[in-house]
Amino acid sequence: MCVRIGELSQETGVSVRALRYYEEEGLIRPARSANGYREFGDGAVEAVRQIRGMIESGLPTRIIREILPYLDGPAALMPEVPCAYMLGEVARQRDLLDQRIRSLTGNRDALDVYLRAARSAAVTADTAA
Amino acid sequence: MCVRIGELSQETGVSVRALRYYEEEGLIRPARSANGYREFGDGAVEAVRQIRGMIESGLPTRIIREILPYLDGPAALMPEVPCAYMLGEVARQRDLLDQRIRSLTGNRDALDVYLRAARSAAVTADTAA
């Protein structure tokens, strides 16, 4: 039910230091036990994975902090009428992500083309030998 | 035909310092004129755009340096029978790209869900008012 930081680190593959850093940055809010140890609840593993994905995607922590509350779907409670500025920011981040996806997809496809060509070349070289 | 670093910077929107850095890191190899000025050829603009896309996607320069030679397609000259090790490396990078694409796509879709929900909420709030 409640895991400490070492176990969460094991389960997520994220270093203890990084987890503490995420708390510093306000991305996660573990409870504390009587002795001061951090106590992570059930959703922690999934939350950390989501944060990792976004950081690896190049989103800075301040942006992640802003949009995290909204990533749990519309079911999650959100401000009655979300402020227009934040909406714009989120939309901007969405478009940025889209741009990056297109760029990465293009590069991946290029690598695919190369790999297929190289493998068929290797095959013809084999049959020739 | 041949542009200098300032013009390339203008055309790509990438700072002069960044372009010099890309050369330091071996990502681009401009020629030099008699007075020592860098001279960039025709493909430079496209090459820089490609590099930018990969850096913005979180790929470190040492990785970009490795896979850049293979991004120009099978038409580009490549080792007669590409060595198996490099093939494995390129395949690994391909999978890495794929992983990032999936992560980014998931985050983008989550933002989409939020944006749609938020906008519809704003609309209903409007009509209610």
Add this chain to the structure above:
DNA sequence: TTGACCCCTGACGTGGACGTGAGGGTTCGA
């Protein structure tokens, strides 16, 4: 030939996401 505007090479500064001790408490099995 002077000034404006390019370009060059070091070399130090910076911001983000951690790594890495230092110094010290807690828990638990032998």
Add this chain to the structure above:
DNA sequence: TCGAACCCTCACGTCCACGTCAGGGGTCAA
């Protein structure tokens, strides 16, 4: 009760992708 294995909070170090400044030269129009 003692050692090993956890945990805590500072706080400085690091790596990467540049920004920025210093010091110096090329080029071209007025």
